[in-house]
Amino acid sequence: MARLLSMEALTGTATPATGAVTVEVTGDEFIGGRYRLAGEDGRLVVEQSKDEPEATLTCSGISALAYGVLDPIEVTTRGFGQVDAAAIDPLTALFPKQMPYMFADF
Numbered sequence: 001m002a003r004l005l006s007m008e009a010l011t012g013t014a015t016p017a018t019g020a021v022t023v024e025v026t027g028d029e030f031i032g033g034r035y036r037l038a039g040e041d042g043r044l045v046v047e048q049s050k051d052e053p054e055a056t057l058t059c060s061g062i063s064a065l066a067y068g069v070l071d072p073i074e075v076t077t078r079g080f081g082q083v084d085a086a087a088i089d090p091l092t093a094l095f096p097k098q099m100p101y102m103f104a105d106f
Helices: 059-066 072-077 085-094
Strands: 020-025 034-041 043-047 055-057 081-083
Touching: 020 059, 020 085, 034 085, 055 059, 059 072, 072 081, 072 085, 081 085
Parallel strands: 020 055
Antiparallel strands: 020 034, 034 043, 055 081
16 A cells, blocks of 8 residues: 655645545654645645544555545544544545556556
8 A cells, every 4th residue: 555745745636526624644753733635626635724623544544545445434444543424425525436556667
């Protein structure tokens, strides 16, 4: 699985959603903190936030969402965080599941 090293670097990523959710990433020195994730004009916007989080995620949890390999319910059941019921739909819309693949050009 891949690992995120910067939450702000996700800004500009294509997303089909227009909603927003506040998440807190815990237990990580690189990406720990609270962030507002919002879909605006087909792109993801990530900003630091002081709002109460609707989801508390580990680095593994937010990485799995960002790369599309797990949905918010799977993140919770695998122990990668806690997601409020109200945050499930926005997170699912912002980070839709995708078929992971690797490509190498030799």
